[in-house]
Amino acid sequence: MSIASVRGFNDILPGETELWRHIEETAWSVFRTYGFSEIKLPIVEKTELFLRSIGETTDIVEKEMYTFTDRHGDSIALRPEGTAPAVRAYIERKLYTAPVTRLYYTGPMFRYERPQKGRYRQFYQLGAEVFGDESPRADAETISMLMRYFGKLGVEGAALQINSLGDRNCRPAYKEKLYNYLKERTGDLCENCLKRIDANPLRALDCKVPGCMEATRNAPSILESLCEPCEAHFNEVRRFLSLYGVTPVLNPRMVRGLDYYTRTTFEITADTGLGSQNAVAAGGRYDSLVSELGGPDTPCFGFAVGIERLALIMKGGAPRKPLTVFIALGDEAARKGIELVSAWREAGIRVVEDFSTGALKNRMKKADRLSADFVVILGENELRTGTVTIKDMKKAEQADVEWQRAAVVISGGNRG
RNA sequence: GUGGACGUGGCUCAACGGUUAGAGCACUGGACUGUGACUCCGGGGGUUGGGGGUUCGAAUCCCCUCGUCCACCCCA
Numbered sequence: 001m002s003i004a005s006v007r008g009f010n011d012i013l014p015g016e017t018e019l020w021r022h023i024e025e026t027a028w029s030v031f032r033t034y035g036f037s038e039i040k041l042p043i044v045e046k047t048e049l050f051l052r053s054i055g056e057t058t059d060i061v062e063k064e065m066y067t068f069t070d071r072h073g074d075s076i077a078l079r080p081e082g083t084a085p086a087v088r089a090y091i092e093r094k095l096y097t098a099p100v101t102r103l104y105y106t107g108p109m110f111r112y113e114r115p116q117k118g119r120y121r122q123f124y125q126l127g128a129e130v131f132g133d134e135s136p137r138a139d140a141e142t143i144s145m146l147m148r149y150f151g152k153l154g155v156e157g158a159a160l161q162i163n164s165l166g167d168r169n170c171r172p173a174y175k176e177k178l179y180n181y182l183k184e185r186t187g188d189l190c191e192n193c194l195k196r197i198d199a200n201p202l203r204a205l206d207c208k209v210p211g212c213m214e215a216t217r218n219a220p221s222i223l224e225s226l227c228e229p230c231e232a233h234f235n236e237v238r239r240f241l242s243l244y245g246v247t248p249v250l251n252p253r254m255v256r257g258l259d260y261y262t263r264t265t266f267e268i269t270a271d272t273g274l275g276s277q278n279a280v281a282a283g284g285r286y287d288s289l290v291s292e293l294g295g296p297d298t299p300c301f302g303f304a305v306g307i308e309r310l311a312l313i314m315k316g317g318a319p320r321k322p323l324t325v326f327i328a329l330g331d332e333a334a335r336k337g338i339e340l341v342s343a344w345r346e347a348g349i350r351v352v353e354d355f356s357t358g359a360l361k362n363r364m365k366k367a368d369r370l371s372a373d374f375v376v377i378l379g380e381n382e383l384r385t386g387t388v389t390i391k392d393m394k395k396a397e398q399a400d401v402e403w404q405r406a407a408v409v410i411s412g413g414n415r416g
Numbered sequence: 417g418u419g420g421a422c423g424u425g426g427c428u429c430a431a432c433g434g435u436u437a438g439a440g441c442a443c444u445g446g447a448c449u450g451u452g453a454c455u456c457c458g459g460g461g462g463u464u465g466g467g468g469g470u471u472c473g474a475a476u477c478c479c480c481u482c483g484u485c486c487a488c489c490c491c492a
Contacts, residue, residue, distance in 0.1 A: 007483070059490055117485070125492055257491060279492055306492030329450070360450050368452040379450065393452070
């Protein structure tokens, strides 16, 4: 058998890339109006970066990272997510000399998981991070930016859930409370939850095993255990979200799989098209991460969007510029064609010339299969009169058009 | 990592263990050397995912392996 791609590593083919490009360009055009600048980050980082940011007991670090030793003996890893590298760059390149830094990035991430629809070992995220802004308005504005972006893409059925995980003042106390609560019910918990009860009891909250759901039904809620500043922050986030016209669903059981989150966390899920891998975007606040990684005290907020998943739930495709197929009949027409086609391309028009010489019928057929919007024919008759025949393939109408006017027609300028 | 379903021309799918594995769509040539989608006629295309086994005989049954999908897990 011929060599196949590695499991979970896909080619994004023509026909899909148009939509991908549209997704990324729309993100860029929306995010930049909020003051974001693009940053290009490496795909490989020192393994330690992820251990210290994502957390050593998370699933991502424990069983999903592509980690290996390079020729020098250093342990390096393919990045499983984008926030940690962004934070590393922020600190290393001293981007904190600006009062607020807003970064946008896109690219592949890697996790060794069992592939499924919407879940691949190499997958693409686009993300944005706001550095140095502690205001709840930053949370609300960034979330609303994301919702606006989804709206612009025509995404339907996307639901926003938010929660607050507290901070280093109130979360330890809550953890303790929850730990004690769970300890009294160890008989009802699944094996998995028993294992994580010590390392991260919060994870038991979103376990889907019936016994665990039952056991945690009346568990203490994080939202009732927030310290005053955290509670105030969360209330402000919600107040400003509503001013932006965004109405989230409160989900006090939503726990993120990365350790660095503090206070606000959120998740956007799709109701169709994704099966159980239905999280399209997620993010939150991480006020301690920059300092924990050796940078100055810097409150941050960010999110990431899964591009494959977004592409799967997008109803409309990418907007498409008209395509023209140019057919020259005879040598003289071909020579004139070079001039005409060059000029059209100069004007930004998409033109493909059919270089074959068979029956016009077959050449028309070929143009049709290329989904041409227009076919332009230049033959002896047209050469004599200084025109081209332009056929509108969708309307099945054609007309003789003077050379200078042809560009207007095939650029779609006068289509109804 | 666990459990399950499924892998047959480019695509969607047929074929009870029994001739040379078929059909539709697609492709290609012609009817029709200046007009696509419709029609008619012809043509090419398969190591039945891969490997091993059972059998006189395997697409079909068994084992292994690879892959896709679904659920769990987890997450974007």
